[in-house]
Amino acid sequence: MERLSRRRFLKISAASFGAGAVATQVVPLSQAAAGGEVKTVPTFCEMCFWRCGGIAYVRDGKLWKFEGNPIDPQSRGRLCPRGTGAIGAHYDPDRLQKPLLRKGERGKEQWAAVTWDEALDFIAGKMNKIKAEHGAESIAMLNHGVGVRFLQHVLRSYGATNFAGPSFAQCRGPRDVGYMMTMGTDLGSPEPTDIENTDCLVLIGSHLGENMHNTQVQEFANAVERRIPIIVVDPRYSVAASKAKYWLPIRPGTDLALLLAWMNVLVSEGLYDREFVGQYGHGFDRFVAEIKGYTPDWAAAETGLDAQMIRVTAREFGRRRPHSLIHPGRRVNWNGDDAQRGRAVALLNALLGNWGRRGGIYINHHVELANFPLPKYPKSDKPKADNPNFERYPFAHEAVTTGIRETTLTGKPYPIKAWWVYSTDLIHALPNQAETLKAIDQLDLMVVVDTMPAEIAGYADVVLPEVTFLERYDELLAGWGRQGWVALRQPVVAAPGDQKPGWWIAKQLAAKLGIPESMPFEDIEQYLAVRCEKSGIDFARLKAEGVIMGPKQPIYVDDGAPIEFGTPSGKVEFWSDQLKDAGFDPVPKYTPPEKPPEGYFPLITGRAPVHTFSRTQSNPYLSSLMPENEVWVNGATAAKLGLKNGQYVRLKNQDGVVSQRVKVKSTQRIRPDTVYMVYGFGHTNKMRRHAQMNGASAAQLNTRYKTDPLMGGTSLHGNFVTLVKEI
Numbered sequence: 001m002e003r004l005s006r007r008r009f010l011k012i013s014a015a016s017f018g019a020g021a022v023a024t025q026v027v028p029l030s031q032a033a034a035g036g037e038v039k040t041v042p043t044f045c046e047m048c049f050w051r052c053g054g055i056a057y058v059r060d061g062k063l064w065k066f067e068g069n070p071i072d073p074q075s076r077g078r079l080c081p082r083g084t085g086a087i088g089a090h091y092d093p094d095r096l097q098k099p100l101l102r103k104g105e106r107g108k109e110q111w112a113a114v115t116w117d118e119a120l121d122f123i124a125g126k127m128n129k130i131k132a133e134h135g136a137e138s139i140a141m142l143n144h145g146v147g148v149r150f151l152q153h154v155l156r157s158y159g160a161t162n163f164a165g166p167s168f169a170q171c172r173g174p175r176d177v178g179y180m181m182t183m184g185t186d187l188g189s190p191e192p193t194d195i196e197n198t199d200c201l202v203l204i205g206s207h208l209g210e211n212m213h214n215t216q217v218q219e220f221a222n223a224v225e226r227r228i229p230i231i232v233v234d235p236r237y238s239v240a241a242s243k244a245k246y247w248l249p250i251r252p253g254t255d256l257a258l259l260l261a262w263m264n265v266l267v268s269e270g271l272y273d274r275e276f277v278g279q280y281g282h283g284f285d286r287f288v289a290e291i292k293g294y295t296p297d298w299a300a301a302e303t304g305l306d307a308q309m310i311r312v313t314a315r316e317f318g319r320r321r322p323h324s325l326i327h328p329g330r331r332v333n334w335n336g337d338d339a340q341r342g343r344a345v346a347l348l349n350a351l352l353g354n355w356g357r358r359g360g361i362y363i364n365h366h367v368e369l370a371n372f373p374l375p376k377y378p379k380s381d382k383p384k385a386d387n388p389n390f391e392r393y394p395f396a397h398e399a400v401t402t403g404i405r406e407t408t409l410t411g412k413p414y415p416i417k418a419w420w421v422y423s424t425d426l427i428h429a430l431p432n433q434a435e436t437l438k439a440i441d442q443l444d445l446m447v448v449v450d451t452m453p454a455e456i457a458g459y460a461d462v463v464l465p466e467v468t469f470l471e472r473y474d475e476l477l478a479g480w481g482r483q484g485w486v487a488l489r490q491p492v493v494a495a496p497g498d499q500k501p502g503w504w505i506a507k508q509l510a511a512k513l514g515i516p517e518s519m520p521f522e523d524i525e526q527y528l529a530v531r532c533e534k535s536g537i538d539f540a541r542l543k544a545e546g547v548i549m550g551p552k553q554p555i556y557v558d559d560g561a562p563i564e565f566g567t568p569s570g571k572v573e574f575w576s577d578q579l580k581d582a583g584f585d586p587v588p589k590y591t592p593p594e595k596p597p598e599g600y601f602p603l604i605t606g607r608a609p610v611h612t613f614s615r616t617q618s619n620p621y622l623s624s625l626m627p628e629n630e631v632w633v634n635g636a637t638a639a640k641l642g643l644k645n646g647q648y649v650r651l652k653n654q655d656g657v658v659s660q661r662v663k664v665k666s667t668q669r670i671r672p673d674t675v676y677m678v679y680g681f682g683h684t685n686k687m688r689r690h691a692q693m694n695g696a697s698a699a700q701l702n703t704r705y706k707t708d709p710l711m712g713g714t715s716l717h718g719n720f721v722t723l724v725k726e727i
């Protein structure tokens, strides 16, 4: 396999940490001219959900650049390329400008631009009708990001109870449920991985360096500098793999076999933390009996890896216990049985005894903030629509987006008649687009609040244009980390058009719905000032500095950090009675993935360093760095199929769905039996002029999916594609 040089990795790091140079090139020439009055405003980034603190520079009243805030613990003074390119979100030529009301058939994208009053009157009228006929619970919201705070609050005040975001069932949910079942707590965001101080790091499909979660990438770069052994498990030779001592090019969907074999090695060779397991473990003997059969030789046949390599790598992290770390992963929805894989990772870490230990999972902290006094929400006697009485997904501890979709489709246990969609592009984020569209057909109202003409906006009844994060205040951020902190999002520049901030939309809506008392403050500045004052935070200082750190607290058990496990047994559950009682495997068991039909390849997805999901494709700075995605095909496979590097193909999946055209990247950096694509491309919304039809959409090909029976996570891999030449 091709080795990526260190220079190439540094280039990627440089792209991430020094991308200001790229950004300034594309700033309008008038601003790029030297001189002018410069003002700086600290705020935090919303280009993804890592929430890095940055400092925005405004020159002569125009947004100039966005850099890291040195006192912010997430950015540590450096932004990733998407953060640096955030000014492109302000200048994006395709931004939504005015509220839009659907004219003509749903999905045909015929609109009338209307005033905010007209749009909100229309919405309130529809909502009142739905509430009168079905109850306010029939109005659901799908959302992502902190900006939703006040809209969600007003909907709750109105009686709505159903809210869900893709960050659970399409992202980190299985990992968090796996941890919940094992350690009695989830990991949340940012996950408390002590990469900075670990002696051995294992990444399983966590492609740090392409996944640009800033702090982790910085800690990872330091780990590379420290020359610790890094083990990367990925069917693809990722950027992270190129920095690793070991690359395990696993057959997609077989990771649980590897994890079980690794546990088998740790136990049989006595490479686990006996003291930790003895003191805190529950059901260890039964666990040992269960994993006995999962030997490296057995796993080698399943995973396509070398049995000796499985042993050698287990010894690398086993010997360095408890200061070694199996990264728990982030977007872990691969095959639909992922919570058990998440649990296996938690168990492996438990064997290493790294909970609350240097180089493992640290004990994280946050600052408790006082609330602004707000009226109580009305009570409802209806179950949650996504997971009525936990009957669908017994161990889901957050709401399931696809559960709301299912209820919308079936009308059971009660009809869902409206969707508010805030900052989530459900057409790209959820599996099976046809199901999403069928569910939308059941609705009397769909409101989309977005900054951009998202795919989902094309199907809305009303589209409400929000200002970007650089143009608004949002709710305070009380961040979790080694030390808690409070961060402020505040406006840097004015909105270029008739866009409004979420809190403003919420306040107007509350008045139209006849519940103005739910927003009992003049404006958000007053709200924020009161919360800060009650919390003992100097609001003026927060405005000036952007971030205020909380007190230092111990993060390791050895230094006095608390150790407690919220499981039913109060211990680390190597054997789970609650899983067994609910009819699930008390210790994870392996099931092999389905094999593709002849001529088809499993399609796997991931991120590009310069884009976030489906949101940045028309950003002038970021799209100039990567205008379209490519389909990665192994060189030998490409040759066999008669495909050349750079040639356009279409991908056809097992259900006959055909993608837009996409370039072949013929490479040695992927297994011959797998293809890979960056997700988020292939926009079709007509208003998205600068990204329309560029590249292919992985989501479109994601027609077939499985649902995790424990918690409702949906598989995002598991579809098979064949490559059709574009003539």
Ligand SMILES: Nc1nc2c(c(=O)[nH]1)N[C@H]1C(S)=C(S)[C@@H](COP(=O)(O)OP(=O)(O)OC[C@H]3O[C@@H](n4cnc5c(=O)[nH]c(N)nc54)[C@H](O)[C@@H]3O)O[C@H]1N2
Pocket: 046, 144, 147, 166, 167, 170, 171, 172, 330, 331, 422, 423, 424, 425, 426, 428, 429, 430, 449, 450, 451, 452, 453, 454, 455, 466, 467, 468, 469, 605, 606, 612, 613, 614, 615, 679, 698, 699, 702, 716
């Ligand atoms: N096939 C496939 N599907 C996936 C994934 C995958 O890898 N492959 N990944 C999954 C994961 S991990 C996640 S977290 C989800 C992500 O799913 P989403 O959160 O839905 O991500 P986006 O597609 O970026 O949609 C975000 C929308 O928010 C809008 N937006 C951005 N900023 C603002 C703002 O300030 N205000 C408002 N109102 N809107 C804003 C953007 O324009 C965009 O339309 O997708 C999941 N789905």
Ligand SMILES: Nc1nc2c(c(=O)[nH]1)N[C@H]1C(S)=C(S)[C@@H](COP(=O)(O)OP(=O)(O)OC[C@H]3O[C@@H](n4cnc5c(=O)[nH]c(N)nc54)[C@H](O)[C@@H]3O)O[C@H]1N2
Pocket: 048, 049, 082, 171, 172, 204, 205, 206, 207, 208, 210, 211, 212, 213, 233, 234, 235, 236, 238, 250, 251, 252, 253, 254, 255, 329, 330, 331, 332, 334, 604, 605, 606, 607, 608, 609, 610, 611, 612, 613, 676, 717
């Ligand atoms: N630049 C950028 N960074 C981001 C985001 C973004 O949109 N853009 N999104 C953020 C969000 S919300 C999330 S959730 C994270 C997601 O980031 P991660 O959780 O790190 O990665 P994924 O995108 O889920 O997974 C992609 C990796 O898994 C590998 N993979 C695929 N199938 C398998 C398999 O069966 N086994 C193994 N071992 N590996 C496999 C792929 O080849 C790829 O390298 O990224 C975050 N960071």
Ligand code: SF4
Pocket: 045, 046, 047, 048, 049, 050, 051, 052, 078, 079, 080, 081, 082, 083, 084, 212, 213, 214
């Ligand atoms: S990781 Fe990058 S995009 Fe995400 S919040 Fe931080 S700077 Fe912004």
Ligand SMILES: [Mo]
Pocket: 167, 170, 171, 172, 330, 331
């Ligand atoms: Mo995610």
